[in-house]
Amino acid sequence: MMSQSLSRDTAARTLQYAAGPVLLVAAWWVAYATGAVNSDLLPSPFLTIADTVKNIQSGRLGVDFGATLMRVGYSILIAVAAGVPAGIALGANASVYRSVEFLIDFFRSTPATALFPLFLLLFGLGDPAKIAVAAFAAWLVLVFNVAYGVLNARQTRILAARSMGASSLRVFRDVTFFETLPQTFVGLRTAVSIALVVIIVAEMFIGASDGLGHRIIDAQISYNLTDMYGSIVATGVMGYGLNLLLLLVEKSVIHWSGR
Known part of the structure; x- marks a missing residue:
């Protein structure tokens, strides 16, 4: 009975996860088959899937996928290394944060693509x-979220630690740091999404010879629509996969959140 219940739960969970992709392919097929979208602009989803599988097997798509993933990874590593300490330093002193809040919000509100000529x-x-x-776009998001997390750490736990004689360093290490982690992960997931968008656009227009952005624009110019749509789907898979990975890490690292 127990094994049957587990198998039913597994089947139900699998159906739930599969519903989204199935609905996407179904909507795509309906738009293609009914002519709601010009077939010269929207290929069959099944032809696109077949062409994408072929490109994966040949290794060409994997090379571009890896190039984009590497660039996103480097940008996030730089953003985390520079953004987390800066956010902690700013959040630890409300007056310092308020003095630079305009600059953070100004650049955070400026589209990163507008900064391409400067970089x-x-x-x-x-x-x-x-x-x-x-990295700069991701850094701004991380600084804001980390500083916000430090500024809004629950004071009851901080006061309780201080009342027991904990030093400021001990309070930060054992209380404030952990209180900040949920907001830090929110900023990290947002930063990864922004970094991916910026990298894809940069690969399209800043002299790239590989990467998914280069592949998308190259397929559009050569009118290889199945490759173009397949590459677009690949970018979505990358973004979804990175977000899912961070959610899994977050659940394992801050399983105590909300308690």
Whole structure:
């Protein structure tokens, strides 16, 4: 009985996870089959899937996928290394944070793509410019979220630790840091999404020879629509996969959140 219940639960969970992709393919097929979208602009989903599988097997799509993932990874590592300490330092002092809040919000509200010319002047063509502009955009999001988390750490736990004689360093290490983690992960997931968007756009327009962004724009120029749509789907898979990975890490690291 127990095994049957577990198998039913597994089957139900599998159906729930499969519903989204099935609905996407079904809506795509209906739009293609009914002519709601010009078939010259929207290929069959099944032809697209077949072409994508072929590109995966040949290794060509994997090379571009890996190039984009590498650039996103480097930009996030830089953003985390620079953003988390800066956010902690700003959040630990409300007056300091208020004095630079305008600058953070100003640049956070400025589209990262508008900064491409500046980063091209600073870093030139090539990967450094792409990674730098994505890292900068992700850094701003992380700084804001980490600082917000530090500023809004629950005071009851901090006061309880201080009442027991804990030093400021001990309070930060054992209380404030852990109180900040949920907001930090929110910022990290947002930063990864922004970094991916910036990298894809940079690969399209800043002299890239590989990457999913380059592949999408190259397929559009050559009118290879199945490759174009397949590459777009691949970027969605990457973004979804990275977000899911961070959610899994978050659940394992801060399983105590909300208690």
